[in-house]
Amino acid sequence: MIRFLRNKEIDRQKWDATLACSNQSTLFAQSWYLDVVSPNWCALVRGDYEEIFPLPVKNKLGFKYLVQPNFTQQLGLFSCKKKPLPADEWINFIKKKYRRFDFCLNTQNTIKILEAEPLSxxxxxxxxxxxxxxxxxxxxxxxxxxxxxxxxxxxxxxxxxxxxxxxxxxxxxxxxxxxxxxxxxxxxxxxxxxxxxxxxxxxxxxxxxxxxxxxxxxxxxxxxxxxxxxxxxxxxxxxxxxxxxxxxxxxxxxxxxxxxxxxxxxxxxxxxxxxxxxxxxxx
Known part of the structure; x- marks a missing residue:
């Protein structure tokens, strides 16, 4: 089951351990990097951090939304599984929680959503x-x-x-x-x-x-x-x-x-x- 975690609820040691063994590991998703570029970031987690998905949350006049931070190219779904990761289930979860969002997945994520924009x-x-x-x-x-x-x-x-x-x-x-x-x-x-x-x-x-x-x-x-x-x-x-x-x-x-x-x-x-x-x- 996918769980939503607020910033203070995230176990950063477990988070970074998952990234360390992940085939999708990237600088931009490290907890300390997110703390700088998106200080209020939250997360989606499955199980005991077997799969993780950072949420770059911003708050404007009480309205919370997701936006890709500056100097942060790719985020998305990360796991120790050594294969491409389908992200559709996670996107559907995000759609139910946030009315507005604009963020990027990583090169190891697959997606079937038609409105997704391919980047290089x-x-x-x-x-x-x-x-x-x-x-x-x-x-x-x-x-x-x-x-x-x-x-x-x-x-x-x-x-x-x-x-x-x-x-x-x-x-x-x-x-x-x-x-x-x-x-x-x-x-x-x-x-x-x-x-x-x-x-x-x-x-x-x-x-x-x-x-x-x-x-x-x-x-x-x-x-x-x-x-x-x-x-x-x-x-x-x-x-x-x-x-x-x-x-x-x-x-x-x-x-x-x-x-x-x-x-x-x-x-x-x-x-x-x-x-x-x-x-x-x-x-």
Whole structure:
């Protein structure tokens, strides 16, 4: 039987233990990560945490609803079962409890609901040599790398990264970046390796925040200045990271979504698409 648990009722030790043995394990569903991005998150649980489903709850004027948090790509159903997990039963439970919801499942969840929207996650396994990986770059990527600014990657500070984000937020509200320092602190506390790298040419041209979780190099956020875009700085950053982690068991997780231009950029580096679903009901 599926049970609903409020935030304070969730046994975080059991929760994270299920994720640790899960074939669907992801950074975004770790209890400490959810505590940062969705402080009032609740959960659906079956049995003694054999199956778990995080609920990113928000409250507006007493009206509770579910919404996918910023910097959180996939949630959904998790279990130690080593097979794809059908999520329809859990979605039906959510439909009865919440009038409004908008969240994403993970790539190991299956669903029959017609209104589910397929999205793409772009991943690049890095087992091959750099030469082999580079040979799979699209022609346009190889061409842009020849034209891009050539420099070694540098470690940049969190303050520099956020400043560049705020200067180039393209109309996005500045408050959405308030969570980055909180996530940074949570990564340090929980032993997650952080890669905060950038390119400079007199000024900071571009910066990217990656973290290493299990065997995945996850791109959480990136930004380029107008000068950085002119110099194709992000092409150089991605190429450097592929070279650094080539011939390893790592997977470069670009993330993705539904923005066609972003997806094509990642696929140009040889990434493959993995489908996950967005489920929503709005009024």
């Amino acid at each position: 996650n772009c991943e690049l396994p890095l087992q091959d040599s750099y030469e082999t990986l580079k040979s799979n770059y699209a022609t346009r990527v190889k061409r842009n790398l020849k034209k891009s600014y050539k420099a070694d990657l540098q470690q940049i500070t969190l303050e520099e990264f956020i400043k560049l984000k705020l200067q180039n937020r393209n109309g996005l509200p500045s408050k959405m970046y308030d969570i980055i320092p909180k996530l940074y602190a949570a990564f340090l506390k929980n032993g997650v390796q952080i890669l905060l790298v950038g390119l400079r040419k007199d000024e900071l041209l571009a910066g990217n925040l990656f973290v290493i979780f299990e065997n995945r190099l996850i791109g959480l956020s990136g930004v380029s200045s107008p000068v950085g875009r002119k110099h194709l700085a992000t092409f150089t950053i991605i190429d450097h990271l592929i070279k650094k982690y080539s011939s390893s068991d790592m997977v470069l997780d670009f993330k993705g979504g539904k923005m066609e231009g972003t997806k094509l950029f990642f696929l140009g580096f040889g990434a493959v698409e993995k489908t996950y679903f967005r489920v929503s009901r709005k009024f």
